[in-house]
Amino acid sequence: AQTVTQSQPEMSVQEAETVTLSCTYDTSESDYYLFWYKQPPSRQMILVIRQEAYKQQNATENRFSVNFQKAAKSFSLKISDSQLGDAAMYFCAYRSAGGSEKLVFGKGTKLTVNP
Amino acid sequence: KAGVTQTPRYLIKTRGQQVTLSCSPISGHRSVSWYQQTPGQGLQFLFEYFSETQRNKGNFPGRFSGRQFSNSRSEMNVSTLELGDSALYLCASSPGPEDGYTFGSGTRLTVV
Numbered sequence: 073a074q075t076v077t078q079s080q081p082e083m084s085v086q087e088a089e090t091v092t093l094s095c096t097y098d099t100s101e102s103d104y105y106l107f108w109y110k111q112p113p114s115r116q117m118i119l120v121i122r123q124e125a126y127k128q129q130n131a132t133e134n135r136f137s138v139n140f141q142k143a144a145k146s147f148s149l150k151i152s153d154s155q156l157g158d159a160a161m162y163f164c165a166y167r168s169a170g171g172s173e174k175l176v177f178g179k180g181t182k183l184t185v186n187p
Numbered sequence: 188k189a190g191v192t193q194t195p196r197y198l199i200k201t202r203g204q205q206v207t208l209s210c211s212p213i214s215g216h217r218s219v220s221w222y223q224q225t226p227g228q229g230l231q232f233l234f235e236y237f238s239e240t241q242r243n244k245g246n247f248p249g250r251f252s253g254r255q256f257s258n259s260r261s262e263m264n265v266s267t268l269e270l271g272d273s274a275l276y277l278c279a280s281s282p283g284p285e286d287g288y289t290f291g292s293g294t295r296l297t298v299v
Binding site: 105107109114115116117118119122163172173174175176177178179180 | 242281
């Protein structure tokens with residue numbers, strides 16, 4: 073079974089600075105998808121960024137980018153120019169490419185942005 | 188474009204009762220999944236439905252059941268509620284296997 077590990081329960085960053093959230097996963101599959109979701113206090117999970125395992129190029133969405141290291145099974149999220157609205161729980165998630173669309177989540181990292 | 192709608196947003200039930208939660212996916216999304224979120228266990232997968240068929244089920248007791256209707260709306264039911272069933276229940280829909288899920292705001296269930 074696949075597992076996802078987020079080793080940082082909490083992180084903090086100063087407004088306008090850059091922060092990196094870590095995620096590692098374990099799988100024997102070669103094709104899969106990885107996601108970062110954000111959950112603010114409003115509790116709705118919001119998709120931040122996604123990465124297909126077969127693509128070597130790291131995904132980027134505005135201020136959010138990932139560092140995908142397939143061999144190391146690492147998928148970190150970098151937030152540049154942090155804003156107060158970035159404060160939330162961040163979850164890393166894994167999904168197989170075939171069959172089930174079930175998401176396997178990490179435990180999450182609580183990000184605090186200090187003004 | 189309307190998002191994923193979950194009703195009700197909050198629910199308080201007594202141990203032993205049963206509860207039904209509803210989820211309306213984004214129009215055109217045929218895949219619907221349910222997750223349970225608790226502080227101790229985090230986010231755990233409950234069910235996955237596609238075109239009215241359950242494709243996958245998580246490691247939950249038989250008291251947890253679900254279904255999907257022809258219009259893709261989905262319901263989940265929990266019978267004989269236990270205190271440990273208190274959680275945020277999240278529904279998510281997806282247009283296809285290559286897309287990420289869009290989540291609803293969840294139903295906060297409290298069992299007393």
